[in-house]
Amino acid sequence: MTPQEIHDSLKATFGDAIADAKLDTPQPWIAIAANRTKDICFFLRETPSLQFDYLMCLSSVDNKDGRLGVVYHLYSMTHKNKIVLKVFCMRDNPHVQSVSAVWGTAEWHEREAYDMMGIIFDEHPDLRRILTPDDWEGHPLRKDYKVPEFYQGIKVPY
Amino acid sequence: MGPQHPSTHGVLRLEVVLDGEIVVEVIPHMGYLHRCFEKHSEHMTNYQQVIPYADRMDYLASMNNDWGYALAVERLLKIEVPPRVEYIRVIMAELQRIASHLIAIGTYGIDMGAFTPFLWCFRDRERILDLFEMTCGARLLYNYIWVGGLSHDIPPGFVDKAKAFCKYFLPNVKELNGLLTFNQIFIKRTANIGVLPADVAINYACSGPMLRGSGVNFDLRRDDPYGIYDKFQWEVQVGRGEMGAVGDCWDRYIVRVREMEQSIKIIEQALASIPEGDVQSAVPKRIRPETGEMYIRTESPRGELGFYVISDGSTSPYRVKARSPAFVNLSVMPEISRGCMIADLVAIIGSVDIVLGEVDR
């Protein structure tokens, strides 16, 4: 299916949970609502004509306009098709519905997104830090991140 | 099993809940080798400066890391590289694949208690590292594949030495098979252990030998081609459950062994027809892509290595996300290791073939 068809089919099923889309770039993307990601992804995985059963990558992005974003790169093993989904959430209240029930691999990717960017994934089975120590403060990949002076008595910047 | 342990292949801490010798639950803790690759790449003043950092992610397969990142930036810039560069990139990547698989096989033997295959694999790997040293001066971390080209051209004598290596290596694989692969004790230790069903593998986005060992016939070099892989003939190796269930540790191991032989095939085909040219001709003086983003995935020895590069129109990257195969493959390990013994846990970790530099980035 072409990206335009995927966009139309999503719009038909979910209506206004689908926001804008950019379909004329080499890697077209569709923006979706932050609180309906699980349903939309289930639809994308289960519909026989789409069958996006492989989550290639889940990245967190810090857009400078006060929003944080999550980018999902999906691939279908049967149809050999790719699509990109984007979710935007406000910086001071970053909540996105988790998709770890749809793809098992999302569990660790979302933990990394939480660790690095501070995005909180609702309904995640085990949301805790993965790459930084469990008691680290701050979210390193944010653009306004300041390295802490001391961590448990050790001087951090040198 | 704490961070320092002979068989966790790096600094990985596994919290293992045991019932006698049976594993009830495995909870991996990582982050001991986190070196902030993504944050560093945002502060580089030049896209080329990220390449040494990308090298150090998966330090056992540096060429593939470099190539993945360079490919992503080249697609953003919409530039084409000369054919000579493409051929040399394929040769280097396949040599690197063999070197990485040799380590995987050797250390897997040591985990099982067979000390000799490790040294035989390293003896063969030394030859490959000699080839790399001839070309770019480094043995492990090369900074060789740049955006738009290569850092050095291959020296005279490289082609002959590489051909000699290919002739030398294939009988050694047979020797290795006789010693380790078809050894009854090794088969007893690895067959029917850690069985990963194909649908679980796809759901957990496993890739590379882990996915192919479960019987899924999927290889990025053929199914999502990049470079000039479509010009070469080779077979994608898939686990067929010869010694036990499909998707057990032995299947993943044999996929790696057979992939080495297929890599030799590709290298020989590439060596036979390298065109002439200048490897630095397409390297841009100033890398300033237009605003946009690109996700490119390449087949590294461990699986699907993806780079998601977002550019905001300036000379330094806005966001570089590295999707590392070892990180994703490790996430399925707690699922497949319930109910096995500690000795089996070591076998399963060895068959996932993790490199902590890549897991933690």
Place this chain on the structure above:
Amino acid sequence: MEELIRSLIGDSILVYVLMAALPLVFVLLYALVTLYMEMKVSAHIQDRLAYMYTGWHGVLQPVADILKLIQKEDTIPTAANKPLFIIAPYLVFIGTYAGFAAIPFSSMYVGSNINIGALYIIAVSSIVVVGILMAGWASNNKWSLFGAMRSAAQLVSYEIPSALAILVAVMITGSMNLQEINQFQDGGIQNWLAFGGPLPIAKKLLLMPFTLTTFFILFVASLAEVNRTPFDLPEAESELVQGFNTEYSGMKFAIFYVAEYANMFLVSGVAATLFLGGWTSPFGSFMSGPVWGVFWFVAKGMVFVFLQIWLRWTLPRLRVDQLMYASWKVMMPFLFVCILAVGLILSL
């Protein structure tokens, strides 16, 4: 040998002390040789050269190793059980060395010519299990404990096939005295128990498959007794760091090491004595005599030691349950059949 020493010193307790100390001298010299052999054999199997600079081709390296171990700091973990921790290596060595008392090195020298030699060796080598358990428990380290428990299970399980195999040899000779078993096999290679013993040719041919099988099983079981690959679960583990050895350093570690090598020679010596003729020469009366006896015995023992080293660097290791399976469900049934068959044939 005893009379020789008595005639030199006179009748005192020193005679017995010297008799007991002779194998110790042998064990220490042999340990140096085996250290070198292991180093070089493993290196050549792995397609590399080992030490080449200490002495010609590394001959002085074992001396250097021993010197290093002796002068190392002997650490004891704070939370370890001190008395048990200190006694454990000596117990392992005692268990091994006590077995040397009953093995005849030549027709003139056997430490103690007791009537129940075979039984004594089996019994005394079990002390090693106690020593290993003590080492694992006293280290206060979960990995050592795992290694020690596995080792105890393995040693105990594999003593049964060893004992049954020794029983076959005892049945054919009719005596448990190792010196008598050796003299029974005197006269040449065709008289060795592995090939049926000095019996009429018909019985020999009937016995040969069973004695060869028993000999083979004895060798494999003895590999398990000395904790060598493919049965080296309790130590040198990629899962258990170093098993029950983990917390040991310096002289105590050296004692464990020497005890392991001594154990290797003990089981090789037992196998050689019982099935390959011990100190008897394979050529009958050519090259035989008390001094030649020592040479033949040590040579046969070293062949087995070399075989053990060779196997260690070739094979992967078995998992704990597979090891138990091999002992209880494979070796013991085979041995029962052999014992029955040998008993039947002997009574014909």
